[in-house]
Amino acid sequence: MIPLSKEKPEKLGFEHLEANVIDAGKCCSCGGCEAACPIGAIELQNLRPTLVKECNKCEFCWKSCPRMIDDYGPLYTEVFGEDATRDPALGVYRQAYALRNADESIRKRAQDGGIVTGMLVHLLETGKIEGAVLSGVDPDNPWHPLPQVATTRKEIVAASKSRYTRSPNLVALKEAIKDRKLKQIALVGTPCHIQAIQRMRLAPLKRIDRTVVFTIGLFCSETFKFDELMQQKIVDDLGVPLKNLRKLDIKGKLLVYPRGVKESLKIPLKEAQDWVDPGCHHCRDFSSDFADVSVGGAGTPGKWSTVLARSEQGESLIEEMIAAKLFLHEEIEAENLDRLRRIAAPKVNP
Ligand SMILES: Cc1cc2nc3c(=O)[nH]c(=O)nc-3n(C[C@H](O)[C@H](O)[C@H](O)COP(=O)(O)OP(=O)(O)OC[C@H]3O[C@@H](n4cnc5c(N)ncnc54)[C@H](O)[C@@H]3O)c2cc1C
Ligand code: SF4
Numbered sequence: 001m002i003p004l005s006k007e008k009p010e011k012l013g014f015e016h017l018e019a020n021v022i023d024a025g026k027c028c029s030c031g032g033c034e035a036a037c038p039i040g041a042i043e044l045q046n047l048r049p050t051l052v053k054e055c056n057k058c059e060f061c062w063k064s065c066p067r068m069i070d071d072y073g074p075l076y077t078e079v080f081g082e083d084a085t086r087d088p089a090l091g092v093y094r095q096a097y098a099l100r101n102a103d104e105s106i107r108k109r110a111q112d113g114g115i116v117t118g119m120l121v122h123l124l125e126t127g128k129i130e131g132a133v134l135s136g137v138d139p140d141n142p143w144h145p146l147p148q149v150a151t152t153r154k155e156i157v158a159a160s161k162s163r164y165t166r167s168p169n170l171v172a173l174k175e176a177i178k179d180r181k182l183k184q185i186a187l188v189g190t191p192c193h194i195q196a197i198q199r200m201r202l203a204p205l206k207r208i209d210r211t212v213v214f215t216i217g218l219f220c221s222e223t224f225k226f227d228e229l230m231q232q233k234i235v236d237d238l239g240v241p242l243k244n245l246r247k248l249d250i251k252g253k254l255l256v257y258p259r260g261v262k263e264s265l266k267i268p269l270k271e272a273q274d275w276v277d278p279g280c281h282h283c284r285d286f287s288s289d290f291a292d293v294s295v296g297g298a299g300t301p302g303k304w305s306t307v308l309a310r311s312e313q314g315e316s317l318i319e320e321m322i323a324a325k326l327f328l329h330e331e332i333e334a335e336n337l338d339r340l341r342r343i344a345a346p347k348v349n350p
C-alpha cells in the first residue's frame, strides 16, 4: 500500500494564470483576475494582467478566470441544476422574446432595442440595485471603452450602444465594492465577463457572490483591436474622426455610421478578421450562457432585441417590464430563433 502523504499540495499563484492563460495568448482582458485578487496584486496594464506586488498564492485569480477551463459542461449543471434542458447552441433558457424599449429617448441612443439600458434603469428605479458595473466611454477618448460604475439613470443611459473593442468591465467591480461600498450591483458584460462572475461565485468569492445580484450578458462573436479597427481603418482609411462616429454595427458586415449620414460605410468581416483580439479565438460562448438575461441583435429585425431569460429572476424581471408596458413584446418567430442558433453554433462547437 502506498503511504498517504501528509503534505498539502503546493498552492498555485499568479504564475499559474500567467503560464496557462496570459502567455498562452488566451487572455480576453475581462478583468476578472484583477477583481478577484483580494490583495490588489494584479492590475491590467495595456489590457494585460500584470503582477504589481507579491502574490500570496490564494488561488482566486486563476479559479475566477474564464479561460482556465475548456469544458463548461459541469458549470451548466451547477448554475441551472441537473434537470435544466440545454439548447446545444444557446444554452439553458426559460423564455425567448423579441422586445424593444417603449421609451423612445432610451431606444434612440441604444444599440438595438434599448433592452440592456431599460433593464438597468428599471432595476435602479425600483431599488433592486444601487448601481451597475458596465462599459462607458472615456470622456477624453471618443469610442474608447471604459469600465464604469453607474449609479444614476443619466450615467446608465450615457453608456448605451456597443463598442466592439475590449472593455475589461470587471475591473470596475473593485471600485463598486471596495471604494463605493455598493451592496447590490447589476453587471453588464460579454460572455467572458459573465463566465468569470460565475467562476468567482463557485470559487467561492463571497464578496462577489453577495453583491452582484443580477447579470446581463450580451451576445458576442468577437472584439477587435482598437488601433487596427478604430484608428487605422475608421479614422485613417475611411476618414471618419471618432468624435464624428455615430454608431458601429455588425450585420453580416461591419457597418460604420458617421454622424449626419444615413447610409453606412461597410467593412467586410473577412477583412476585419485580422483585427480580432487573439483571446477571442478561444471563446466558446456566443449568447452569454450564464447570465440572468442575455440580449443581442441577431434573431430580430431592425431596432428590436432578442432576449433570452435564463434564470427565474431574469424571467420575472422581463415579465414585470412587459406587464408594465415598459417593454413592447412580440413573439419570437421559430425561424428567427433557428437563424440565431445557426449564428451561435460555429462558435460554440467549432
Ligand atoms: C463586443 C460586442 C460584440 C457583440 N457581438 C454581437 C453579435 O455578434 N451578435 C449580436 O446579436 N449582438 C452582439 N452584441 C450585442 C449588441 O451589440 C447589443 O449590445 C445588444 O443587442 C444589446 O442592445 P441594447 O440596445 O439592448 O443595448 P444598449 O441599451 O445600447 O446597452 C448596451 C450596453 O452594452 C455595454 N457595452 C458596450 N460596449 C461594451 C463592450 N465592449 N464590452 C462590454 N459591454 C459593453 C454598455 O455598458 C451598455 O450598457 C455585441 C456587443 C458587444 C459589446
Ligand atoms: S489572486 Fe491570490 S494567487 Fe492570484 S495574484 Fe492575487 S494573491 Fe496571488
Ligand code: SF4
Pocket (backbone or CB within 6 Å): 017, 021, 022, 026, 027, 028, 029, 030, 031, 032, 033, 034, 049, 061, 064, 065, 066, 067, 196
Ligand atoms: S481572461 Fe480575464 S481573468 Fe483570465 S487572465 Fe485574462 S483578464 Fe484575467
Ligand code: SF4
Pocket (backbone or CB within 6 Å): 028, 190, 191, 192, 193, 220, 221, 222, 223, 279, 280, 283, 284, 285
Ligand atoms: S468573443 Fe468571447 S472572449 Fe471575445 S469578447 Fe466576446 S465573449 Fe469575450
